[in-house]
Amino acid sequence: MLSSFNIKKKARFFCTKYSLIYRFFCRSEPLVYIDVLEQTTVSSKSILLLSPNDYWVMRAKLNVKSEKEAANYGAALFDLSNEYRYEAQRIEKDSYILIAYNPTKLSQRLSVSTAIIKKMTFAQWVFNDQTHPIHLPNGKYLTTLDGIVIEIDGLYLNTNTSIELDTALSYPRTFLRTAPIEKLVSYELSSKTLRNTLIILLILLGNLATITVSSYQESLQLSKEIDTLFSLSKIPETSIEREAILDSLKKKEKKQLRIRHVSKEISILPIEGKIITPPSALPSLPPVIPTSSDGVVLIPGSKPGEPNRLIVDNTPSIPAIELHGEGIREFSYDGNGIYIVIDAEDANVRNSLKNTIMNRFKHAQVNEHNTQIEVRLK
Structure with a gap:
């Protein structure tokens, strides 16, 4: 696997040797050294090209998959303040060059003219493959030591093969790595950021205006409907009676909804209605010839102890025989609560019904009298 150093070296060779390749693939933007x-x-x-004095750099072995993950280890490896930001560059497998820089301190060195510059880079990214020392305007030299670009005094180098900074900056470069200048000049807002912010604000303003207009139209529609109801009910728009009537109607509606809900819940209870004592056969009526076709006539021949049998409008009538059975015997509502009486002969059925009612109605009062269950619901 080729290292980044070898790739850049081969790319520079082809760019220098073949003018056609240089024309289409090796042209790069002008570099401006910060000093x-x-x-x-x-x-x-x-x-903008930052000098080695503007940042910290180290080489580290990290078992990570990307440069972004490697940059996340910068804070732990450099142990600097929270103001620093970090960049990472892969050199070899599991080998990275980490850079730490302070945007606040660097922004103080920049002039107003840098507002038009969009990108920045580091001397480490530009000159890490440079084999000749680079003579700087301040008299010092840039050189590479163990793959790290440093600024050093010329007394420690062989300066016979050195080149000037302008010459080094004019070399054609491929794969030049850069970073947005916004990372450095954090206090300045770019035109793109302002434009995006304005677009977002306009969208929010448009949504707010739409919601406001829609709410206003709905309020007007509701107001018209209320006026129509007032006109149909012939109730004054402002009166104590109107408020009392509306409050009474709301209470009635609430109670009706409550009764409907309870009735629905009761209808699905496991209550099985059945007749236990069937009606006995009634004795046959003797033929009777009424003396009159109007009114109520007693049937002659009735014996003491027998139920009175009458003829009403020439039709015999027999008193209803009381039947015994199971199921809901009574269901009543007194305006405040619901009263229910349930007949159940079997004790197990009664216990099951009581448990079901208590689980379904939290405030139910359940009492048992013989074979009947009395339930009061508030």
Whole structure:
């Protein structure tokens, strides 16, 4: 696997040797070294180049899959303040170059002219494959030591093969890595950020206006409906009686909904209605010839102790025989609560019904009298 150093070296060789490749693939934006920024004319295509004195750098072995994951380890490896930000560059497998920089301190070095610069880079990313020392305007040199670009005094180097900074910056470069200048000048808002913020604000304002207009139209519609109801009910729009009537109607509606709900719950209770004592056969009526076709006539021949049998409008009538059975005997509502009486001969059935009622109605009062269950619901 080729390292980034070898890739950049081969790319530079092809760019220098073949002009066609240089024309289409090796052209790069002008680099502006930060130490000579004040004496250099910059444009929107310029890239700000930070010197080794503007950041910390180290090489580390990290078992991670991406440069972004490696940058997350920067805070632990450098142990600097919370103001620092971190960048990572893969050199070899599990080997990374980590850079730590302080945006606040660096922004103090920049002039107003950097507002038009969109990108920045580090000397580590640009000169890590440079084999000759680079002579800086301050008299010192940039050189590479163990893959790390440092700034050092010329007394410690062989400066015979050194090149000037302008020459080094003019070399064609491929795969030049950069970072947005917003990471450095955090206190300045870019035009893109302002434009996106304005678009978002306009969208929010449009949504708010739409909601406001919709709410206003709905309120007007409700107001018209209320006026129509007032006109149909012939109730004054402002009166104590109107408020009392509306409150009474609301209470009645609430009670009706309560009764409907309870009735529905009772209808699904496991109560099985059945007749225990069937009606006995009635004795046959003797033929009777009424003396009159109007009114109520006693049937002649009735014996003491027998139920009175009458003829009403020439039709015999027999008193109803009381039947005994199981099921709901009584269901009544007194305006405040519901009263229910349930007949059940079997004790197990009664116990099951009581448990079901208590589980379904939290405030139910359940009493048992012989074979009857009395339930009061509030």
